Amino acid sequence: MLVFRLPYYKLGSIMSKKIEALFLAYLEGTISLADEQFLLEWLKNNPNTITDFNDFRRIWNMSKMAGTLKDDAIELEWMQLRDRINTSDVKETVVSHNIWYWLPRIAAVFLLGAMVAFTSMYLFNMSENNELTFHEINTPPGAKSKITLPDGTIIWLNAGSNVKYSNEFGKKQREIQLTGEAYFEVFHNPSKVFLVRTSELNIKAYGTAFNVKSYPEEGTIETTLIEGSIGVTRRSFENKKNDEVLLEPNQRVVYYRKSNKVETINQLATPNLPKTTPAKREEQKLTYLISKGIDTKEFTSWKDGTLFITSESLKDLAVILERKYDVKIHFDSEELKDLKFTGSLENETVEQVIDAIGIAAQIDYTIDEREIWLKEKMK
């Protein structure tokens, strides 16, 4: 047995052959207990050899693994993973629901809707009857303002908009009421949720930056998240956790107001809806559309004076310009309203913008103080 205590390099080929054979038997799983004990002792006495044997062992395992990785096996693993991420409670799957997900659900909760809406209205009136005073900030058309709330939250208020909050703000709650468009940088305070109430939607923020656009004259309420996380719920379902749509950064939710018809959505929806009275069907058109991976700059740049226009009809563009510049735009011909525009406006004057539109679309115009007329070019 003495020979085993000699250093490896002095062992000669017979001994190293024996160690190799034992090691291979160990890898193969055919080594006897006694031989394994012997090999273990030998390695402990020859620590400089462990690196080599350990590397052999790793290569042995890696090769076995490599043998199992055929293309069809990988495909199978992919399908397993896909099922796993689809069934697990992953936020991603919640936000990617399309209208086919929402419509049946909205239809299903509708019967409850009237009752819940009534209750929440009642509660809301109650709280307003308490001795509350309100702060209100208005921005007229053509103006913008930046407000800092008592809790440190910063709000950029776009033209023709209004925010309102009570003297209770920052004490027990952080709630504000918004009409129009605003960009929020909410001061982080996990213990007090920041709540934005619009005419039909509530947006809950947890320390975050986001944009809300809710002009009464527009058919949609649009919420864009830049940073952090927010939850959007319909106001009539504000206590229902399952109505909440969670947004992740660079996502945007467009909500269709009840009172506004959106033909595209309606057409898509009809085959899936249960039979209802005409009045109810009108209400079921409301839906969310969520887009992911958007360029948020497009929806928030107004606060820095830049206005992005993406395939906007002249009719809609006119509404935006009226608000931005406090002007009134008249159309001499209905056909002009459907012309589409894409581009960005920075700090141009209203005359420059109208002139650019005129050149791009071959339109004649006249400007008289705050009144603008657009008409087709005489040929």
Add this chain to the structure above:
Amino acid sequence: MWLTGLYGGGKEKMGIEEFQKIFLELYPDLCVYASSFVIDVASSKDIVQDVFTTFWIENDKLINKKLIKPYLFKSVKHKALNYKKREKRKSGLDELFSSFTEELANSENETVEAFLSYSNLQSDLEMAIQELPEQRQLIFRMSRFEEMKHKEIAKELNISPKTVETQIYRTLKFLKAKLKHHL
């Protein structure tokens, strides 16, 4: 639906297609990498599946796409090292090699470049095996890919078990030299 058409462009948060692409590209390398720490094939695959599940949930936190690969390898390494602690039915030899690997792994430099180098692990291994002389390659594939015992291989090829062992040992030496930057 016209809205998505309009606003779908711009910076894309990872969709399922991109995720699938990354999975198909890196799954084999990550599995081979995991199996250099964890012996059991099924456990190594579970670890890689877990890492991908987490990555799917949290991929938005990885703004720099260049960091996806190193992130995945690093996650597999750490999960595998943690997993090893729970592995049972260890013999004294398993224990010895296991703690040796762990020490080695802990002393490694965890740089982006180091982790990036693992992204050809599977193809490097496959290519090295293909470089082997025909019979040695056949023996090694029978042993590792078909999990045949040395005696079975000897019988099948009508050679002595001793020859099989010698050939396999030489192959391990050859692969170790070829893959030294991965070990």
